[in-house]
Structures are given as C-alpha cells and as structure tokens.
Amino acid sequence: MHWSLQLREPANVLHKRIVAALFFASGFAGLVYQVLWLRQLSLLFGSTAMAAATTLAVFFAGLSLGSYLWGRYAARARRPLRAYAVLEIGVAVSALSYFVLLDLYHAVYPWLFARLSEQPSAFVGVKFLLAAGLLLPSTVFMGGTLPLIGQHLIRRAADLGPTGSALYAINTLGGAGGAITAGFLLPAAIGFSGTYTVAIAVTLAVAVLALSLDRGESPPHHAAAVADADDGGEGAFAYGLAFASGALTLAMEVLWTRMLAQVLHNSVYSFSAVLVTFLVSLAAGAFLAGVLARRVGADASGKNSLVVLATLLALAGTATGTAPFLFHWFTGGLAYTGGTSGFAGYVASVFGLAFVVTLVPVTLAGAVLPYLFKLRERAGLAPGALIGRLIAANTAGAIAGSLVAGFVALPALGLWTSIRAVALTYLVLALWAASRDSLQGAHTWIPRVTAAIAVLALTTVADPADLPIVRSNPDSSKPILWVAEGPHGTVAVVGDDEYRAIKLNNYYTVGGNGAAANDRRQATLPLLLHPAPRSAFFLGMGTGITASGALRHPLERIDVCEIVPEIIEASRRFFHDDVQGLFEDPRVRVITDDGKHYLRGTSEHYDVVVSDLFTPWRAGAGSLYTVEHYRAVRRRLSANGVFAQWLPLYQLSRGDFLVIARTMVEAFPLVTLWRGDFNGDFPVVALMGHASNVPLDRRALVRNLRAMPLSAETPEEVAEALTLIFYVANVTAAQSVLSASAVNSDAWPVVEYNAPVVQRQVRAGRAHWLTGSDLIALFEELGKAAELAADPYLARLDHEARRYVAAGLDLHAAFVYQERGRVADAKPRVDAFRDAVPYAVYLMMNRQLNERGRNS
Helix, strand or coil, X not given: CHHHHCCCCCCCHHHHHHHHHHHHHHHHHHHHHHHHHHHHHHHHHCCCHHHHHHHHHHHHHHHHHHHHHHHHHHCCCCXXXXXXXXXXXXXXXXXXXXXXXXXXHHHHHHHHHHHHCCCHHHHHHHHHHHHHHHHHHHHHHHHCHHHHHHHHHCCCHHHHXXXXXXXXXXXXXXXXXXXXXXXXXXXXXXXXXHHHHHHHHHHHHHHHHHHHHCCCCXXXXXXXCECCCCCHHHHHHHHHHHHHHHHHHHHHHXXXXXXXXXXXXXXXXXXXXXXXXXXXXXXXXXHHHXXXXXXXXXXXXXXXXXXXXXXXXXXXXXXXXXXXXXXXXHCCCCCCCCCCCCHHHHHHHHHHHHHHHHHHHHHHHHCHHHHHHHHCCCCCECHHHHHHHHHXXXXXXXXXXXXXXXXXXXXXXXXXXXHHHHHHHHHHHHHHHHCCHHHCCCCCHHHHHHHHHHHHHHCCCCCHHHCCCCCCCCCCCCCEEEEEEEXXXXXXXEECCCCEEEEECCCEEEEECCCHHHHHHHHHHHHXXXXXXXXXXXXXXXXXXXXXXXXHCCCCEEEEEECCHHHHHHHHHHCCCCCCCCCCCCCEEEEXXXXXXXXHHCCCCEEEEEECCCCCCCCCHHHHHCHHHHHHHHHHEEEEEEEEEEEEHHHCCHHHHHHHHHHHHHHCCXXXXXXXXXXXXXXXXXXXXECCCCCCCHHHHHHHHHHCHHHCCCCHHHHHHHHHXXXXXXCCCCHHHHCCCCCCCCCCCHHHHHHHHHHHHHHCCCCCCCCHHHHHXXXXXXXXXXXXXXXXXXXXXXXXXXXXXXXXXXXXXXXXXHHCCCHHHHHHHHHHHHHHCCHHHHHHHHHHHHHHHHHC
C-alpha cells in the first residue's frame, strides 16, 4: 500500500496511514449499513424485484447527491478532515434515527397499502419517498466522505490519479470486509440489531479519530483550484463516461449475480460471497488504475491517459464478452457447484467460481472510474470537487444500469444476450474514446484493433445467445418445455405429457404434478379443521395444484399470492388440467405480490391461510418463519382461523424444525402438528396455528367432510379416521421439547443463517435431515410430552377417535420400516394400525404401504 498513496503533505507517513485505515473502516461500516438497510426495507416493502430496485435506487441517489454537494463544499473547506469527521457523525446520528422512523413507517404502512395497493405506479412512488426519508440523510453524508478525504490528502494535481485511485480502492476493500461481516459473521452471532450497533460504533470511532488527527492545517497547494471551473467538452466527456461506467458496472453486478444463481444453492451466504467477490474485484480495478496513473506520470496533453482509458474499456468489453463461455466451461454446462463438500468447502468453491468468472472483467471495468481522476487532473478543479462530480455521475449511472439490467434487459434479451450487450457497449465506448480529436497522432491502434476484433467476434462466431440457460439433466429424458427470464429469476418447465415440474434458477424445484393428491391435501386439511371456512389465502402458488384443492370446498373467496409472475404463467400454460379450473373459477383471485408483505399490509381477514413449501436455506425464505410474520398472519385470521405452515422435513434439521415450532408457539395461542403424508424419506408436515385455543370440533369436521363431493358417500367413521390419522401432537402442550430452542425473528433470523450450513453438512454426510427413524422418534417424544390421552385439543373426541391418532403414528413407523426393508419391524406396527381403524381405512393404507415396499 505504501506506493499507492503517494502523499506529499500534510504530515508524516503515520498520519497518512491512519487516515487510510479510517477510510477503510468507513467503507466497512458503509457496506454493513447497506446490507442491513436493504434487508430491513425488504421486510417493509416486500421482497419483489421492484421493491428491492426502489430501495437500491434511493441508496445510490443519496450517495450521488452527497458526492456532488459535499464535493462542492470540499473546495472551500479550510479543514476538510474535520468536515469529514462531522459527516461520519452525521452518518451515525441518522443511522440511530433509522429504527425510530422504521417503526413509524411500519405503523402507517397498512394505511398506505389499503389506499394504494391497487395503484402500482403510485405505490412505487410512495415507497420511493418512504425509502428516501429513511436512507437519504445517511447516504448523503456517506456520499461526501471520499471528496473530503481526497481534498485533505491530495496536495498536487499530479497526485489526483494515484491518490484518488488508492483511496477509492481502500474504501471499496473496506466495503468487502463489511460485506463479509454482515453476510457471514455478525448477524448469526449477535443478530441484526447487534450488527447495526457495531457499524454505528465503528462510524463514531472513525469520527473521533479523524477529529483527533485534524490539525487545522492551512489551505493546501491547490487552494487556487475552484469548485465551479468550466469543464468544457472534456469535462462533459469524462462525466458521461463516468455515468456510463457506473451503469455498466451495476448492470454487470445484476447479470453476474443472476448467472451465478444458476449453479448455487442461493442462500444468504452465496449472495454475500458474490457481493464480496465483486467488491474485491472493483478494489483491484482501483489499485490497477493507481498503478497506471503513476506509470503514465505527468501528461500535459492528456493523450497518453486517454489511450490508456480507451484500452481499459476495450479490454473490459472483451473480458465481459468471454465471461459466459468461461462460466459455461468452468461449471461443466451449469452443473451444481459444491458437490458433496461441507459448508467451508462450498463457500470456498463459490468464491473460487466467482473469482474465476468475474475477477478479470470486473477489475478492468472497475479501473475506469478511478482512472478518470487521472484523466481530469488538468481540469483546474479542486480535488474534492472533481472527485465529487465524477462519483456523482458514476453513482447516478449505477441507478440506471441496475434498473435497465433487471427490468428491461433480462426479460427482453435474456441473460446471455444482456451480457453481450454490456460487452458491446464497453467496446463502443472504447472506440468513442479512441476517436477523440485530442488523440490525433497518438498511438490508438491498440484499443481500436482490440475493440474492433471483439465486436466482430461477439456479433458472429462468439454469440453467447447459443449457450443454454437451463441445464437439462443428462440422466433424464425429460425435455425443457418452456423458459422465461424475469427480474426474479429464470423459470423453466421441464417434463413431458405425463409429468411436469417448474424450476426456478435451475436447481430450485417449485413444484410438479407427480404428487397431486398430497399437494391438494395441503389445502384440504386446514380447511377441514376450521368450523365453517368461507375464505382462504395461499401464500405461494407453485404449480397451483395445492390451491386447487380448495375448489372442492364451499368457499366464497380464494386468494392465491405468488411473487414471481413467470411462475403464474407457467402454471396457467402447463398445469391447466392439473389445477382443475383454478384460473377460471370466479371465486379465485391470483395476486402477483410478496405474500408475506401482502398479509402485513392488507386489512382483509381469512378463515384459512396456507403457506406453501419453501426451501428453508434459500435467501429470504427465513423471513417466512419469523415471529413477526406469524403475528401478522394471526392478525389476518378470523376468530376461529387456521394457519397452515407446511414444512419439508427432508430439508430441515431437527434443530431448525424445533426453532420454527417454538416461534409459532410464540405467535399463536394453539399450535398443532399434522402429517402431510406417511413418507419416511421425504416427509412433509404442517404446523397449524390456531387463532383460538379451542378443541377440535368433531361435528364440524364431519360436516366439512360431507361438504366435499368426493367424501359425500364415504361412511362417517372412515372419513373421520382418514383425517385423524394425520394428527401428530399438540405442540403448545409439548413445551418441554421446545424450551431450549430459539425464537426466529427478523432481528435474529436463526433459520436463514443456520439452514444453509446444515444443508452443506448433510451433503457432506456430517448431518442428516429430520426423516426416517429420527422423525418417528420426534413424533413419539412430542406425543409423550403433550400427553395424547389428555390432549385438550382432542377433548371432544371419544376414545375410539383418539385411537385413530395413535394409529397414525403406527402407520407412519410402518412406512419408515418398509422403505428400509425392515419388514419384521413393520409388521407389529401394521397390526396395531389395523386393530385401531375401520377395516376400509386399513385396506386403503395397506395397499399404499405394499406399493411403497415394492418401490423401495
């Protein structure tokens, strides 16, 4: 780092190094704030792509405005280091007020939702204003830190390129450290509030140390420079290029993240690793710009600097254009990354893949902005003013680039063609820079030839549009039927006329039609438990088969909410027969929104709310298992309402399941546990949250069964038994099993940070899911703790009906034994089941048991 600062004055080397360390810490805290702010606002506004883009746009807008305004002030500041310290204090103070304002916004948000949810454009505008009120104070202060530090340290025009680049690199590298801390370390250890407190403490420490270093020095050598010098045509060129660089760089981040999402398990750790890689690459680009600025040295005409800049653009475009091919080759055709490695090995493989694919193009692209400091060193502007203008233009471009990439390029062009468009834009900029009048007679053949060859290749033989975006399983004959790329991800339908499935980003199976009866049961079971259901809400649509199970009930209103529009289209086009008229039924309303956010905002009430199966380790899924979400759901339930939280136990550890169960107990007066099936290897269960702590109404259960067309002719005792065998235990009464488990909350998301680690441990053979004999053992433990014989939820059932519940455990144990070839162990459990249930039920379930044994 010693070469990189190239500082002449204001004091000694120690002073310079301390200031550099402070600026590193400032970048560290800034990225922690960014990660936490974006997450908290997603909880308020929802996790839709548009909501995230709105928040990010406000964040960058604040940085851009702050860079420009404080850059102008820096040119007049007699003590810029003290001014910098004041800005850091401003960041800390406004950060402290953030949670107060957030609580206020949470209070008024339902009121806004009720009035604007049917006017999407107006609602986005209001969200922008709300985000601005929360973020602008802090981000405007943040935006001024680089201009003021630059004004303090840069004493000669010739130092603008090397020193400005070094400062940019140091701050960005600090940001990478903040991304590691906020993504991997502190939230899991001390929660988000604790992490936020650490960031504020770091910011205040930076401010205090900066004040202690301030010496009230006299104006530096560049005091004659001004903030409002006429930049002329060269200035317009530089600011336009800074804008374009910001737009292309953020577009690359959006596209790179989508590209890597096709082969990762997409947990919070995966996205953090991608962000860290991107920031490190940007920092490397800034260090490269510093090296080039120092090598070029004094450049009175600016020709050499402009040739270097054009070459950087040409190389950035070339490297970006080759990235899809490198990615496809390195992943073996979009194969899943990580294999059977544990968590540490998986994270290392993610970093390795991300660096291999992104390091060169992002480093070259990241060198453009800081090298513009060198290009403009002859402008006659004060360093702070010049840096502020360039950063402001660059950050404004970042807003445009992220929005265009996510909402225009990806849906219209697709991933590979969008990356090619970015590469071609870099190459066009290189040709533009190389053709400037001021370069007449200069050696511009290198960027011209490089750009021309790359353009020719990308438009002919090296078109990445021919690369696949969805991996077809080489061991399967199931073709890819349909692909759609949108802001939320790449949605594909794979299969044939008999079996079809929806996939999101290659490896996340949203659902299929291979187990339609079980899927419909996920709607039927909670509807049977309500005394007289008239309305239902489905959080998550998937194929739509689960929601179609509600069509058989005499409901008046069915709302189905899905966050990804392309999934709705896939269901409509490829699962029309499976959903049995879901899209045509006048009772049904399909809502495109974040279901969690919708329930928090709406004033409507429902008799039953069904939460679909979600992969627990996916980023954002953990917020669907928090106590805040469950309390919001309870507020939306009618007096005797039922909430069904379906869980894939083949993707959950015992510990994470108990955390979710404990969390639901905190939110509902009564929580019961029900099976979704009798599978041993891929079991599905439902935690039922009841709005009222009342016993199961046997008469209502029978009445609801009678109201279903398929059950109208079934004997009463058979229908009742076929329902009660799915009951497991009263979870509220089994507090002794849950007492040691944590409560999952928005402030401390245990599941979101633990589930991805367990997933990798399972892949490595060092942990296991809650399946098989472990599952049966937990069911027995819960039943014993809740004292099935005295279960208040079953108080209205007679002894015979209670025997059905115990028989369900025997049957499930028999399925587990049968799947493992332990027929002798299965037989006594089958006999016990036979003796407890109507013979028709035994015959039906025994047939399934025998089929399972043959398949095993």
